[in-house]
Amino acid sequence: MATNPAPADERSRALADGHQIPVLGLGVWQVPDGPECVNAVRWALELGYRHVDTAQAYGNEESVGQALRDSGVPRDEVYITTKFYPGGKDPATEVEHSLRRLGLDYVDLYLVHWPQGGALWAWSGMQRAHERGHARSIGISNFNATELGALLEAATVPPAVNQLQLSPFEYRQALIEACEKRDVAVEAYSPLGTGRHLSHRAVHAVAQRVGRTPAQVLLRWGLQRGLIVLPKSTHRERIEENSQIFDFALSDQDVAELDACDGTAGTDRALERKWW
Ligand code: A2P
Numbered sequence: 001m002a003t004n005p006a007p008a009d010e011r012s013r014a015l016a017d018g019h020q021i022p023v024l025g026l027g028v029w030q031v032p033d034g035p036e037c038v039n040a041v042r043w044a045l046e047l048g049y050r051h052v053d054t055a056q057a058y059g060n061e062e063s064v065g066q067a068l069r070d071s072g073v074p075r076d077e078v079y080i081t082t083k084f085y086p087g088g089k090d091p092a093t094e095v096e097h098s099l100r101r102l103g104l105d106y107v108d109l110y111l112v113h114w115p116q117g118g119a120l121w122a123w124s125g126m127q128r129a130h131e132r133g134h135a136r137s138i139g140i141s142n143f144n145a146t147e148l149g150a151l152l153e154a155a156t157v158p159p160a161v162n163q164l165q166l167s168p169f170e171y172r173q174a175l176i177e178a179c180e181k182r183d184v185a186v187e188a189y190s191p192l193g194t195g196r197h198l199s200h201r202a203v204h205a206v207a208q209r210v211g212r213t214p215a216q217v218l219l220r221w222g223l224q225r226g227l228i229v230l231p232k233s234t235h236r237e238r239i240e241e242n243s244q245i246f247d248f249a250l251s252d253q254d255v256a257e258l259d260a261c262d263g264t265a266g267t268d269r270a271l272e273r274k275w276w
Pocket of ligand 1: 095106182189190191192193194195196215216230231232233234235238239241
């Protein structure tokens with residue numbers, strides 16, 4: 001049950017392709033397949049989350065599907081994202097494997113996980129997955145502004161989303177603006193800095209001022225910066241805490257203090273170092 005009732009229109013928004021997306025999702029990166037993942041997703045759904053973000057590379061699509069079935073929440077009320085592992089295969093074939101692991105007929109969103117091998121080669125397969133109805137929306141992740149621009153020139157179906165490592169400490173303002181200017185919604189992974197940012201002085205100062213937790217402050221910053229936030233936790237009480245971000249607001253000063261934590265100098269790069 002949702003513990004923080006908020007108007008439905010604050011909790012979701014429309015993508016450029018017309019589909020609605022909940023602005024809070026549970027991220028399951030680094031959650032092992034099995035009971036830990038099943039529990040985290042089931043708890044999130046019980047606590048009112050309606051969006052789960054997985055990937056082929058995470059190896060836990062089976063558990064996400066299991067939890068969704070266990071939860072009893074109707075399929076059409078939950079937003080499921082998975083990501084194409086860009087190792088050289090065909091995205092349109094690979095999504096069918098994801099669907100089998102998830103036990104679903106379609107995913108809501110299918111992303112190219114990172115632009116390995118270039119920004120363009122995977123996109124025709126992504127568009128085929130979309131045409132076949134296996135992915136309602138398609139998008140990208142870890143694409144910088146140049147890669148996004150090249151893809152937009154070549155695409156028939158433009159990417160609806162770019163999922164990026166974002167937080168006040170990794171603000172990448174020029175990249176966010178490049179996406180927004182082209183009507184590409186921006187999602188934030190690692191919005192808590194994989195936990196590192198929770199103990200930062202500036203975050204604590206704002207948290208104390210607004211009477212909320214550091215995690216809630218970091219996530220609320222994301223919402224007020226127009227981002228879709230995807231915090232990860234495997235603890236029920238933290239999953240609940242991270243969902244209670246619709247019943248307070250940061251002031252302009254709070255947001256500015258958090259903006260000032262940026263260590264990327266407002267870059268349009270998606271990452272400081274590529275891992276591929
Ligand atoms: P755990 O999964 O053990 O709860 P990010 O979303 O930036 O990737 O951060 C995830 C990390 O932050 C995980 O280590 C997670 O730990 C931890 N975490 C998530 N939510 C909270 C919270 N509300 N309070 C403290 N730590 C949290």
